[in-house]
Each structure stands twice: as structure tokens, then as C-alpha cells.
Amino acid sequence: MSDATIGDRVAALRVKLAHSDAGKDVVAHLSATGSLDTDARLSPVWDQSWPQNWPQTWQQAWSDPEEA
Amino acid sequence: MSVFRPLIVLQPTTFCNIDCKYCYLPERSKTKRMSPEVVRRIATEAFFSPVFDGEIVFLWHLGEPLSVPIEFYEQAFSDIAKIAASANRAYVHSFQTNGMLLDADWISLIRRFDVRIGVSLDGPAFIHDRQRIMRGGKGTHQAVMRGIRLLQNNGIAFGVIAVLTAFSLAHADAFFGFFRDNGIAQVGFNIDEIEGVNLVSSFSADEAASRYKMFVTRLIELGETERPSVKFREVWTTLRSLSRDQPHYNLANRPLRILNVDWQGNFSTFCPELTAATSEKYGDFVMGNILHDRLESIFDNEVFKRVNAEVDAGLQMCERHCEYWQYCGGGEPSSKFFQHGRFDVMETTTCKIHKQGTVDAVLEHLERRLADNNHMEHQ
Numbered sequence: 001m002s003d004a005t006i007g008d009r010v011a012a013l014r015v016k017l018a019h020s021d022a023g024k025d026v027v028a029h030l031s032a033t034g035s036l037d038t039d040a041r042l043s044p045v046w047d048q049s050w051p052q053n054w055p056q057t058w059q060q061a062w063s064d065p066e067e068a
Numbered sequence: 069m070s071v072f073r074p075l076i077v078l079q080p081t082t083f084c085n086i087d088c089k090y091c092y093l094p095e096r097s098k099t100k101r102m103s104p105e106v107v108r109r110i111a112t113e114a115f116f117s118p119v120f121d122g123e124i125v126f127l128w129h130l131g132e133p134l135s136v137p138i139e140f141y142e143q144a145f146s147d148i149a150k151i152a153a154s155a156n157r158a159y160v161h162s163f164q165t166n167g168m169l170l171d172a173d174w175i176s177l178i179r180r181f182d183v184r185i186g187v188s189l190d191g192p193a194f195i196h197d198r199q200r201i202m203r204g205g206k207g208t209h210q211a212v213m214r215g216i217r218l219l220q221n222n223g224i225a226f227g228v229i230a231v232l233t234a235f236s237l238a239h240a241d242a243f244f245g246f247f248r249d250n251g252i253a254q255v256g257f258n259i260d261e262i263e264g265v266n267l268v269s270s271f272s273a274d275e276a277a278s279r280y281k282m283f284v285t286r287l288i289e290l291g292e293t294e295r296p297s298v299k300f301r302e303v304w305t306t307l308r309s310l311s312r313d314q315p316h317y318n319l320a321n322r323p324l325r326i327l328n329v330d331w332q333g334n335f336s337t338f339c340p341e342l343t344a345a346t347s348e349k350y351g352d353f354v355m356g357n358i359l360h361d362r363l364e365s366i367f368d369n370e371v372f373k374r375v376n377a378e379v380d381a382g383l384q385m386c387e388r389h390c391e392y393w394q395y396c397g398g399g400e401p402s403s404k405f406f407q408h409g410r411f412d413v414m415e416t417t418t419c420k421i422h423k424q425g426t427v428d429a430v431l432e433h434l435e436r437r438l439a440d441n442n443h444m445e446h447q
Binding site: 006020 | 435
């Protein structure tokens with residue numbers, strides 16, 4: 001890994017996931033499997049730290065991060 | 069109105085029916101119980117005080133909540149419902165339980181009052197039974213799984229919180245496979261920390277952060293390929309903070325997002341773990357008593373003012389100097405206190421392992437996935 005900061009890496013990641021074909025493929029795969037989404041408010045304790053209007057799925061989260 | 073829901077952590081009893089090796093609660097052999105008067109005062113203050121808005125979560129915890137008779141909750145839930153109705157306020161109840169005392173009567177109560185359930189379960193028996201034991205030393209895994217089967221057979225959804233020790237980190241596949249094979253879909257983990265009366269952590273070794281990162285990386289890989297899958301709180305919360313240009317939110321390091329109330333009605337804010345702490349500087353962290361004080365009086369309480377000023381100073385240090393700030397929201401005050409004896413500090417061992425380790429694992433995983441996909445596109 002280069003000397004890039006975490007912030008630099010995350011910024012690059014957001015752009016790639018939202019706009020590159022490779023990134024869209026990754027998001028599509030993760031959304032299809034659902035393996036990394038949360039789909040329920042099973043535990044209020046876990047859900048506490050998330051505003052209720054935040055994205056619940058991969059596709060929502062990465063579809064257009066610039067608009068967040 | 070805030071988009072965040074206030075969390076009120078209530079201690080119905082000091083007692084716990086088991087004796088986990090890493091537990092931070094000092095009075096878990098005593099059977100002190102919260103009075104109905106304390107419950108009613110909490111509800112009245114919570115629903116009518118200007119400090120809370122939105123739906124309130126009552127989390128019954130800080131002792132085994134099912135070790136008090138069901139009648140305790142029949143009355144408590146009924147009283148809270150009446151007060152909520154008079155204030156026209158929404159709320160939910162939640163138990164964080166070891167699940168061992170669940171039976172048909174508890175299932176009935178959980179259904180009637182729509183109680184959310186979190187079960188404490190550390191994974192397969194060979195991991196769980198090392199720490200979560202009876203007072204005589206016998207493991208509790210079998211009894212916990214009986215409770216989980218009861219929840220599942222009755223269609224009651226639940227989440228699991230697993231405490232990770234250094235031992236767990238060597239067993240990612242077994243850890244994942246256990247939850248997958250038992251139909252447990254959502255798991256969060258806490259790490260074995262020095263806090264309260266727990267004076268030793270298995271994570272004190274230097275290599276713990278890298279071992280934790282490997283553990284999480286393996287869980288992410290398995291989550292993508294194994295079916296049925298298991299979703300891990302740490303992963304999805306990190307994904308959300310990585311995906312959006314909004315700071316991660318940490319419930320525990322801002323005042324009155326969590327209100328902790330012990331069995332006597334003593335209240336405090338920030339991390340529930342601080343209810344088990346004492347210090348010369350901050351006393352026993354009591355910031356008022358619900359039987360005598362209004363909730364908003366906390367802002368004039370000297371202990372609160374001292375702790376709040378230090379917590380805030382610590383957060384400012386996190387924000388200025390830690391590159392993980394955006395994805396963490398600042399370290400846990402209780403971790404800072406138990407490790408450093410104060411709150412106006414920045415990084416803790418817990419930060420390095422639990423927070424930074426998760427961000428590193430998720431970020432590197434995504435970067436690898438993107439590199440792989442790019443490579444395939446160019447072939």
C-alpha cells in the first residue's frame with residue numbers, strides 16, 4: 001500500500017465504487033448477496049448509532065455518495 | 069426532532085445467574101432490584117423531559133434481566149405504557165440477556181410487549197465456555213442454545229453480541245460456521261477489555277490488532293461466499309461510514325444519548341460501563357438520582373460537568389489528530405477511563421483493535437476486490 005492516508009484511500013474508493021465499471025460490479029455483487037447489508041432493526045442497541053434515514057443497503061450506500 | 073433514538077439503559081437487578089470471566093459488573097452476586105417507583109420516575113422524566121425527543125429505547129441490562137420475576141416486567145411495562153400514552157410518546161423495550169432463563173412464560177411476555185432481544189453468545193462451545201461460565205465453573209453454552217432454539221421456534225428475531233478474546237481470533241472459520249449453521253444471521257462483537265472489575269484483557273499483546281484484522285477479513289470473505297450468510301455489525305457500520313461523507317456517530321461519547329439508571333435510580337450518561345467504575349476524581353460517576361432530581365439537572369451536576377468537559381476535550385483530540393475520526397466518531401469514554409484513568413486522551417487499545425482494525429480490514433478488502441475486478445476487465 002502507498003503512503004496515502006485513510007481519507008485519500010476512502011475518497012478514491014468512493015469514486016471507484018460509484019463510477020467505475022469495476023466498482024459497479026463489486027457493488028452489484030455485494031448487493032446481490034446481501035452479505036454486508038443490514039436488513040433489520042433486530043437490536044435497538046446496534047441501531048442506535050445510525051440515523052434512521054441512512055442507507056440500509058449497499059446499493060443505496062454507494063449509488064451516489066457525492067449526494068450524501 | 070433528532071434522527072437518533074435516545075437509549076435508556078436500566079438495571080432491573082444487580083444479579084446475574086452466571087459468572088463470566090470478563091464481566092465488568094461488581095455486584096453480580098447480589099440480588100438488589102429496581103423498585104416500581106424508580107421505573108415510574110424514569111418513564112415520567114424520559115417522556116416529559118425536554119432533553120429527549122423521538123422514540124426512546126429502554127434497554128434492560130447491567131445484570132441478567134431475566135433473573136427477576138416476570139411480574140416485575142408486567143408491572144414495569146404496564147406503568148411505562150400508561151405514562152407513554154399520557155405523553156403521546158413512542159418507545160421500545162429491549163433485553164440484553166444470556167438467554168438461559170428463557171421459557172414459555174418469557175416468550176409470552178416478549179411477544180405481548182414486542183421486546184427486542186439481544187443474546188450474549190460468544191460462538192461455538194469451545195470458545196464460549198472458556199469465559200461464560202456458571203459460578204461452579206461449568207460452561208453455559210448448552211443452556212444458552214436451548215434459549216436460542218426457543219426464540220427461533222417461536223419466530224422471535226434476535227441479534228447476538230459476542231465478546232471476542234484473543235483466543236477467538238484464531239478461529240474465524242469455526243466462529244462464522246457456528247452462527248451460519250445455527251441460523252443466527254446478525255452478530256456484533258465487543259472485545260474483552262479492561263473495565264470495571266475486569267482487570268485483565270486477553271488483548272494486551274501487541275499483535276492483537278493485526279490478528280483482529282485478519283479475523284475480520286476472514287469473516288468478510290466468508291460472508292460473501294457462504295450461505296446462509298452471517299452479517300457482522302462491525303462490518304456494516306464501517307461500510308456505511310466509509311460510503312458516506314458524514315462523520316460516524318458514536319452514541320456513547322456525547323451527553324444524554326445514553327442515560328444509564330442503576331437499580332437505585334442513580335443516573336449517569338456516556339458509556340454504561342461507567343456505572344461499574346469508581347475513582348477519586350469522579351467518585352462513582354453518579355450524576356443525579358431519578359427519585360430526587362429532574363433529568364435536566366444533570367447539566368448542573370459537578371461530576372457531569374467534569375466528565376463532560378474531559379470527554380469533549382478527548383473528542384477534540386481524536387478529531388484533530390486521528391485519521392480514523394471520520395469512520396469512528398471518537399473513542400469510547402469508558403475505554404479511555406479504564407486504560408488511562410481520564411477522558412481527555414485520544415487513542416486506546418480498543419481503538420486500535422476494534423475500530424481501526426475493522427476500518428483497515430474493510431477498506432483493504434474493498435481495495436482488493438476493486439483491483440481484482442479491474443484486472444479481470446483488462447484481460
